[in-house]
Amino acid sequence: MFSLVFTRRYSMAHRLIADASSKCAIPHGHNEQVIARIQPVAPQRLDGDANMVAPFDRAKARWHRFIDDRVDHAFQLGERDPMIDWFRAHERERLSRLLVTPGDPTTEMLAACFMAKLNAFLAADGNGLHCVELTVxxxxxxxxxxxxxxxxxxxxxxxxxWWVRADDSINDLAPS
Ligand SMILES: [Zn+2]
Incomplete structure (x- = not known):
């Protein structure tokens, strides 16, 4: 079984508030990378001509557009973080730049949301591919x-x- 591995870098900010004493409760940022391993759902034979699993390029382009346009420089917050209300009150136009997760946006949570999102894109594309491993x-x-x-x-x-929808959403907040 072939698999293709895509890597993309992005910058992000977040804070983790479940442990109020943690230094991670202060907003801060990281330069991260997401590494996705994609496979055909069923084994595919090379055609003896171009010898490529054709849908890989399309899947990679869609995923990287999402990371570059939506995830890069997003502010990751848990859904109960009061900073969301601050943006709602003062900078509604930036609500779409908040990546909101159920509970703290830890690396574990991000990996699960990203893998679900990538699989939603792949399923919507009907290209017979799925993500079998994802690293943040x-x-x-x-x-x-x-x-x-x-x-x-x-x-x-x-x-x-948002992670199960094949669209560019990164939160489920009411639009501004
Ligand atoms: Zn951090």
Missing amino acids: EETPTNAVTLTGDPADVLPALGGGG
Whole structure:
């Protein structure tokens, strides 16, 4: 089985407030990279001519557009973070730049949301590909890798959120 591995860098800011004493409760940023391993759902034979698994390029382009346009320089917050209300009151035009997760936006949470989002793009494209492994490198020495189905590790929520939609959304906040 072939797999293709895509890597993309982005800059982000976040804060983690569940542990109020943690230094991560102060907004701060990282330069991260996301590494996705994509495979055909069923084994595909090379055609003896071009010898490429054709849909890979299209999948890669869609994913990298999402990372570059939506994830890069987004501010990641948990859905109960009061800073969301601050943006609602003072900078509504920037609400779409908040990446909002159920509970703190940890590296584990981000990996699960990204893998679900990428699989939503791949399913919508109908290209017979899926993501089997996704890594978020928060720093060069700290990474989280997820394999399997992100639905098995995301908090149980009725219907899911932006991460199951094949669109550019990064939160479920009411539009400004
Ligand atoms: Zn951090």
